[in-house]
Amino acid sequence: MGANVHDVVVVGGGAAGLSAALLLGRARRRVAVIDAGAPRNAPAAHMQGFLSRDGMPPAEFLAAGRAEIDRYGVELVTDRVVGIDPGFFVRLAGGRVLRARRILLTTGVHDELPDIPGVRQRWGRDLLHCPYCHGWEVRDQPLGMLNTGPGAVQHAQLVRQWSGDVVFFAHTHPLTTGERLQLRARGIQVVHGEVTRLVVEADRLTGVQLADGRVIARTAVFIRPGNVPHADGLLTGLGCETDDAGFVTIDSTGRTSNFGVWAAGNVVDPRAQVIAAAGAANTAAIAINADLVAEDVDRALDDHHAVGDVFTPPVEARLTTAVLGDRRHGL
CATH class of the missing domain: 3.50.50.60 (FAD/NAD(P)-binding domain)
Structure with missing residues (x-):
């Protein structure tokens, strides 16, 4: 070459x-x-x-x-x-x-993050996605899980391992009866209503605001992004x-x-x-x-x-391709 x-x-x-x-x-x-x-x-x-x-x-x-x-x-x-x-x-x-x-x-x-005020600004700081990456740092704190669609309930069950105070924000996605029962069984509170923004004070997440004006105090929120x-x-x-x-x-x-x-x-x-x-x-x-x-x-x-080399390679050399890798496709 x-x-x-x-x-x-x-x-x-x-x-x-x-x-x-x-x-x-x-x-x-x-x-x-x-x-x-x-x-x-x-x-x-x-x-x-x-x-x-x-x-x-x-x-x-x-x-x-x-x-x-x-x-x-x-x-x-x-x-x-x-x-x-x-x-x-x-x-x-x-x-x-x-x-x-x-x-x-x-x-x-x-x-892919939801279009909610505060989400992109807090992403990777106190708006988190991976409990294995960030769960230890927010252990035993009041945590939230924002419902972004399929898999969010299972993700909340993971987050529950790091804190006994987890709120599941249903947001705009409906829950099945089975999902509601699973959350209740682990002591995860379900809050209904559309989330309108993350509340930030002194450069720290302090709560989640809903469309009806309620603010649920939380110090970190998890999501399962697309x-x-x-x-x-x-x-x-x-x-x-x-x-x-x-x-x-x-x-x-x-x-x-x-x-x-x-x-x-x-x-x-x-x-x-x-x-x-x-x-x-x-x-x-x-x-x-x-x-x-x-x-x-x-x-x-x-x-x-x-160059006219008449040497016939031994069997081992001719089998090199099979040993080192499949070369069925050429450049």
Whole structure:
């Protein structure tokens, strides 16, 4: 391959993208990470649940990751990918075009939030979504759960594990008889009425206001937001198969239906925490490198034949492809 061709272009510079780049850099691959600079967890003050990094601010975590990949010659490009053309020509918003042998998408997910005053301002601070990420910090406090649709009741039951004082705001979504019984059985109070705003005093959430004027005192509120893959059409543009929710379908290594394209992290699983996203990307990186090695072997054999080499490779060499990766699809 030409000297200007990257072995792998990683689209997305969060925990997943940096983890994959670290492993591929250590494997002596030429790697570029394209980072648009809008991580999902940016509003959060701390990152939780990552062994040895519990409580670290997300910005510090990313800075440490960038420093680590730099040690292995990985190129970090601050830009946004606007398209990937056949042959893996990666077009950036700034005008640069990178050529890649393989693509790894780690672009994350977009959280769809209800259009209620105060929601976006408090998002990631005291309006929360993941009890595993934030529950400990608000344990035993008066908590709320805002009904945003399917799954909200089950989410409230999770939140109940961290506090005995949980109010379920039915908002504009009706509850079934079974759901009401489940909430009552765990001591979760149901408040009916449309939520009109989050009440904030001195830069802290203090309550939830309803359309009839009532204000229910709460110090933190959980929601279960809708999720949309944050891939700017790249997945569909590459022809990758997706499920009914729009998330790309992958195999156990992160390989998509399109040759040479892998995906990992929240763009595949919106509920994966940072440590899970990083681990999935690590698995994908190993598979990508194995696929590249298989291609390297095939090309080396072709080069030998091209110069008139009459040597017949032993059976082990001819079976390398089967061992290192399925090469049924070529560039």
